Amino acid sequence: MKYRSTTLCLLAILTLWQAAAHATPDDTCNGQSFSKTFASGAKWRLCWASQPAEGIVLSQIHYQAPHQPERRILGQASLSQLETAFDDGSVTPLFLSTEAGFGGNNLQTLTAQDCSNGTLHAAEGRNVLCETTRDSGYSYKYVTQRQGQLLELASHSQIGARNYSLRWRFYENGTLEPSLGLSGELPIVDATDSAYGWAVMQSGKIATGFTDHALWRLDFDLDTTPANDVVEEITSTPTADRIRKTKAITTLDTETGRSFDPDIKRFWRIRDGVLTNGSVGQLSYELVPNRYDHSRANSSNEDCLAHDVFFTRYKACEQHAAHNATTDCGANVSQFANGESLDQQDVVVWYKQSYHHLPRSEDSNRIGTVWSSFQLLPRDWHATNPF
Secondary structure, three states: OHHHHHHHHHHHHHHHHHHHHHOOHHHOOOOEEEEEEOOOOOEEEEEEEEEOOOEEEEEEEEEEOOOOOOEEEEEEEEEEEEEEEEOOOOOOOEEHHHHOOOOHHHEOOOOHHHHOOOEEEEEOOEEEEEEEEEEEEEEEEOOOEEEEEEEEEEEEEEEOOEEEEEEEEEEOOOOEEEEEEEEEOOOOOOEOOHHHEEEOOOOOOEEEOEEEEEEEEEEEOOOOOOOOEEEEEEEEEEOOOOOOEEEEEEEOOEOEEEOOEOOEEEEEEEEEEEEEOOOOOEEEEEEEOOOHHHOOOOOOOOHHHOOOEEEEEOOOOOOOOOOOOOOOOOOOHHHHOOOOEOOOEOEEEEEEEEEEEOOOHHHOOOEEEEEEEOEEEEEOOOOOOOO
16 A cells, blocks of 8 residues: 555656646736637637737637647737838838737727627627637538638727728638738828829829738747747749759758748748657648738838748747837847747747738728738648548
């Protein structure tokens, strides 16, 4: 009995030690917890909170495919900054996240009309987040077919004459799609120079074109250990006759900024430094960009817009891609990327998505909502299709 008691005590201590090892501060839910289980058994679990600058911020994002273990993808995800600049240069570029804020009083109180067939969620006594579940189309279609679903979390912020809709879609197959929608009223409708805009009113008044640069912050913490991730750049380069494409994979060992190339298919993945899918693949998530035609827009020559994507090592004070207010860190993401090692580290991806809007007559009273989105796609997260 003595030996049994001792063994039980040791097992209890070991269990507590293992629990403590996994219950790190990185696993703490900062905000309200949320989960969604689909009929297939696929599940998303995360936390959300309202912040003054970013609006709705997500954290501890986990995904579980049917009959598979649950694994963490992101420690935190947010729209960290949005810069808007006018084509005629008449107004100093505005940094809306830190100068105005997507949260606070700018975060709109939602009604049932804003959340048709959905569920409203409150923060600080106001309904600010809409949850809906909807069909997403074919998961696959070949000999057999399967229709999938997605979970959508949406919020709305009114900043001056603009309304921004922040939408996060979580697909049943593990795909994550952040989106930003723009509506509201056109800026500077009394402009006179058609070289910088478009005549949108019978009076001949010209609305000035403008560019929005959305800068997303994605703190990858794959699975239980946040600080063992690896960044890889994958290219498919065409031959001179453009008949074949050659694949190459390069590990990005140090903090850096990278850009798209229309002639070369170039994308990036963040993979776990240890875990595999049980076969030959290494667990990873791929950044699937969008709006290639707008990617080089940087009329104001801002350092934070010099590249389409930056990869840095996690630092708590590096929160905003531009106008980062802390004194202990750099002012913008180009200063964050100062050559520190990325190998087997806690990786943060800063993705820039630019959208140039040249007004049209149909925008003259209300801008028709324009969506900009990109995807995070599981790559080798499973040995086979789990559905």
